[in-house]
Amino acid sequence: MRLIEDALVGDSLAARYVCAAPALIGNVSTRMAVLDCAGQQVPVSINDGGERADNCYVVSPLTAYTGYADEELRRLDRPLLAWPLHRLISAVSALLRCARIDRIVQINNWLLSTNLYPADWPGEQLEEMTASLRQRFPDHVLCLRSLNRHSNAELIDRLLDLGYLAIPSRQVYLFDGREGERAAFRRRHNSRMDAILLRRSPYQVVTGDDLEDADFQRLEQLYNLLYLDKYCVLNPHYSAEWIRRGQRDGWLQLRVLRTDEGRIDGVVGWFANAQIISAPLVGYDTALPQRAGLYRQLTQLCLQEAARRRVLLNFSSGAAGFKRLRGGEAQIEYSLVYVAHLGWARRLVWRVLATLLHGIGVPLMRTLKL
Template sequence: MKLLFEDQLLNQPTHPEDSIAHRYVRACAEGALIANVCTRMALLDTGAQQFPVSITEGIEPGDNCYVVSPQTAYSGYAREELKRLGKPWLTWPLKLMTQGVDRLLSAAKVDKLVQVNNWLLSTNLYPADWSVSDLPAITELLRRTFPDHGFGFRSLNDFSNQELRQHLETLGYLSIPSRQVYLFDGRAGAQAPFLKHHNTRLDATLLRRSPYEVVPGTALSDADYQRIEHLYNLLYLDKYCTLNPHYSAQWMQRGQHEGWLELRALRSPEGRIDGALGWFANSTVISTPIVGYDTSMPQRAGLYRLLTHLCLQETVERRQVLNFSSGAAEFKRLRGAQPQIEYSMIHVAHLSMGRRLVWTMLSRLLHGIGVPMMRKLKL
């Protein structure tokens, strides 16, 4: 079992048999493909599996993306949401509380963190055949290599990763809830329960009657990738939050070429791409880190509905589970999605008492207050 750092990978020749994880870490090392992600990358080689690893020092820019920064995930997002409310008389007490949490997390150096299997996506996927017997050796390697860093794993839920999460708990990892995600179980293929939902059927009809051509990633031009980056930005950065990952056209194009991303686009009869999505998948689960559409078009065009149904069709054809991330909760529930709480598992037992205390407090607060709120409010 070993770690290969960026400089080591760049000094090695490429081979056709390199794993997708190897190609991905090398791609990240060769250029800034995600504008607001500041991290070093490494490759963890267990002998049977290879995983990308992100390494942050806690001295990166304050707006570092949440895919590598717990501080952004747990305080930066709260600040952004308060700004969007636009009601200072209502939000100033919450703003003061958020500032206090931010200072506490900063003092505890929560961003001094190593994250295994971090593909710099909102949702990381874990191989179904990954043996939990590797975990003690991985834990020891990380503790020895990074004695002053916390380390752990993002994007775990009990539907897909219960055994992995439970085993990490037995090894002393803290469970940190992060958000509620929505899953569509397509393992029954054409008999998948979500296909019977009224809204799903309406979306299927909309797609059948749509004038759009569904274009595979292999047929996209350089200009198409630039357009898809723009559409992603319209939705995820302009409409939602600037703290979401700033994926570049180059990142998408390289992902399509190297096999760690699979794109589809909706091209109008006039030749214009109005919507697009990108799948990231393994043998059991599919996720969609890239979704974008022209938000200036009227809602009756149903672009988000069309893209969603393309995802559901792909899930059924693959007989896999779609992890459709968080957000648009009611929309997803109406189409048969099942909620699951997502967790990070973080090892901090080797750190100072003060830093351990803050991580422990964060875990207890989120389990005691955050999770019940997410479930009650159906976030």
């Protein structure tokens, strides 16, 4: 096992990604490396803390657990609940800053909302990986994001056995497409209605291979309209060039909704491995009437792709009611962190954070169906 930090060259997907992608995400400040475990390479993000106040949650747990949580509360429109939780988040934020929570090494971090893990990764090298990174980064937290019990139960248990802490992060929605056209979500009323809508749609479904360079600026605009303007500015600021390189290098597979006149009104981009597909890039023209059903059509494209590949779709968080109506199964997502090598005060802060999120965060996610 080795960590490659200098002269990042190579033909692996991780090496190509690390060489180009991070600089093309507007609100991400980090340095990247490639971790090679028995020939399987994954990207690693390395942060020393203090890079920028608004660093994106894909590299900053401070943003993930305080800034982003605060934004979620603002959108709840429940002031009697939001006020005490906002005060709690402010207090927790001060505590986390003192504990240098952003001094962190995140393994298999693709700078996406959802990282995917190969089924057998990292094999028998998990303990060696932890020991090696602990020695290389004696003052950094070690972290693996985006783990849930449905997809990663064995890896979670092995990490817990090695002394990692499970920190709840959010509730995600999974669609099991392993039965293909007989998948349960295909039989849901809303899914069937969405399939009819897509089939009768005036839009053409175009693949990324058929796009011109100028089209990628429109894709960036559509993503921004949904994820930054409508949802939260703390989401990753993916640029047109990031999208274009993803399509070119093969780690992002695009489908767009295009009118007969050539205008693109919707886009979805898939990131996948042999077992799971995710959709880190979704966007549409939010100024168009809701009856156009653009989000419904993009969702249906994702469900159809999961059934076609016979894989699991991890459809991330958000739009919970919409996803539940289409058969999405809720799962709590965790970050597994290793802090045993740190000073007692920093270890204590992480344990307090875990206790708060297990005791307050998870029940709220389930009760409010976030």
